[in-house]
Amino acid sequence: MTKPTRRAVFLDxxxxxxxxxxxxxxxxxxxxxxxxxxxxxxxxxxxxxxxxVTNQSGxxxxxxxEERLAEIHDxxxxxxxxxxxxxxxxxxxxxxPEGIIEPFVRESDLRKPAPGMLLLAAKELGIDLHxxxxxxxxxxxxxAGQRAGCRTIRLTHGGETGDDEPQADITVNDILAAAELxxxxxxLREQKNxxxxxx
Numbered sequence: 001m002t003k004p005t006r007r008a009v010f011l012d013x014x015x016x017x018x019x020x021x022x023x024x025x026x027x028x029x030x031x032x033x034x035x036x037x038x039x040x041x042x043x044x045x046x047x048x049x050x051x052x053v054t055n056q057s058g059x060x061x062x063x064x065x066e067e068r069l070a071e072i073h074d075x076x077x078x079x080x081x082x083x084x085x086x087x088x089x090x091x092x093x094x095x096x097p098e099g100i101i102e103p104f105v106r107e108s109d110l111r112k113p114a115p116g117m118l119l120l121a122a123k124e125l126g127i128d129l130h131x132x133x134x135x136x137x138x139x140x141x142x143x144a145g146q147r148a149g150c151r152t153i154r155l156t157h158g159g160e161t162g163d164d165e166p167q168a169d170i171t172v173n174d175i176l177a178a179a180e181l182x183x184x185x186x187x188l189r190e191q192k193n194x195x196x197x198x199x
């Protein structure tokens with residue numbers, strides 16, 4: 001079996017790429033955070049796949065349909081496209097055990113902090129998880145990234161994280177700062193090649 005060789009940056013959606021006014025159920029509610037378009041463009045130019053992984057329990061709760069969610073994500077992609085940025089794929093988890101819409105009322109290993117969406121993306125897109133990053137604003141994002149084997153960056157937006165929460169490898173203020181760090185830090189493959197060249 002061929003070893004996965006592609007590297008990716010997994011991005012949470014709300015409060016990572018776009019504003020979070022609550023459950024988004026209308027494409028008109030999609031507004032990029034400052035620097036998000038530039039950050040995604042920078043990551044793509046550096047050779048990373050960019051994959052969004054987002055919990056969307058609003059589907060299970062009856063707050064947004066999958067059809068409307070697709071429209072919301074189309075709007076997100078259009079907003080990024082207007083900045084010259086592109087996302088390779090969006091994965092979302094519509095399930096929640098406290099939902100009201102069947103068949104979405106259940107636990108799921110896709111729901112962060114479980115790593116299911118990252119593992120699925122790795123399988124479908126040929127991603128080397130150990131040479132990839134997860135960027136998000138919550139403890140569940142960081143835990144999902146760690147459980148998948150990724151390096152992790154938590155966005156604080158000027159706040160603080162709790163000492164009892166999963167601690168990310170790096171903590172920064174926003175997505176643009178995260179992207180600037182990622183493109184400067186050598187990949188694990190680059191580090192290995194450098195070490196081999198010095199041996």
